[in-house]
Amino acid sequence: MSVFRYLKNINKKGIQILLYHRVADVESDPQQLCVSQENFHSQINYIKQHYEILKLSDLKEILITKHIPKNGLIITFDDGYEDNFKNAKPILEEFNVPATFFITSGFIGENKEFYQETLNRIFFLEKRIPLNLTIKIENKTITYENLLNEENRNNAYRNIHFTLRGKNSIVRRKAIKELLKWSKIGDKPDDDYKNLNEAQLKLLSKNHSFEIGAHSVNHIPLSSLSIQEQKEEIFYSKAELEKIIEEKISFFAYPYGTKEDYNEETLKIMSQSDFALSCANYPGIVKSNTNIHEIPRVVVRDINVEKFSKFITNNFHKY
Numbered sequence: 001m002s003v004f005r006y007l008k009n010i011n012k013k014g015i016q017i018l019l020y021h022r023v024a025d026v027e028s029d030p031q032q033l034c035v036s037q038e039n040f041h042s043q044i045n046y047i048k049q050h051y052e053i054l055k056l057s058d059l060k061e062i063l064i065t066k067h068i069p070k071n072g073l074i075i076t077f078d079d080g081y082e083d084n085f086k087n088a089k090p091i092l093e094e095f096n097v098p099a100t101f102f103i104t105s106g107f108i109g110e111n112k113e114f115y116q117e118t119l120n121r122i123f124f125l126e127k128r129i130p131l132n133l134t135i136k137i138e139n140k141t142i143t144y145e146n147l148l149n150e151e152n153r154n155n156a157y158r159n160i161h162f163t164l165r166g167k168n169s170i171v172r173r174k175a176i177k178e179l180l181k182w183s184k185i186g187d188k189p190d191d192d193y194k195n196l197n198e199a200q201l202k203l204l205s206k207n208h209s210f211e212i213g214a215h216s217v218n219h220i221p222l223s224s225l226s227i228q229e230q231k232e233e234i235f236y237s238k239a240e241l242e243k244i245i246e247e248k249i250s251f252f253a254y255p256y257g258t259k260e261d262y263n264e265e266t267l268k269i270m271s272q273s274d275f276a277l278s279c280a281n282y283p284g285i286v287k288s289n290t291n292i293h294e295i296p297r298v299v300v301r302d303i304n305v306e307k308f309s310k311f312i313t314n315n316f317h318k319y
């Protein structure tokens, strides 16, 4: 790299928003949502030393004034797993760094489980499922054979996960119920895969460095819904969370969050709402011209601090 290019790069202005889901050491993580506690600790330690860590609420002001700092970072979490409270919170507090937690309101509570976690229990944590599966999802019947074979099991998991991703909660629940019956495993979530309960969410929101945002009610791609259904997912989750934390919710993160998971209607709803900012889920750096309702974020995987430092630097250069 030439000296000039190097100088240009270090002067680049922008804010990088990190997207985490879970901080946990678990047996099975097929969606790669977990960062181990050890890696998370060293990642936060690293960014605390090398970057300016901002709050998401600072970003609104920054985008209005267009005074974009160099190398700013913001930490966000999606979904609302219990480990955000049990494992991430103590580490964030140890380094005194702010973070925003986007919570799926329909899944708050001890005994609620995201459908991908039920699938994870059935296909990966449970060792004794029946050999063959025939399942009907809407009008399509699919058969999966010889599920003792690891590759077949993986394929069945991925195929059903993908099929249910774009379905509404009625179709999802029906399929999950059928699968639980077929596998003969109970509907109680595994301790390592639980969601936040109301008390934990309240405690999380009490720390003034932490901000709570909404992440819909049922975690369905908004683009697959009618305008009315989109509004319900967005505003019911906001209202439900405001009732629990007794504070105004000003941020939203689109479920799944890729450009295919929301649409023009979603952006129109958000721009007419009192949400200050909405986060998406595709890589990028926030710059002065970033749309406040399409904030890019980079997903952090379970990587050690050497890889993590390169990942952060590369993102600032690449986008």
Ligand SMILES: [Zn+2]
Binding pocket: 078, 079, 215, 219, 254, 255, 256
């Ligand atoms: Zn999510």
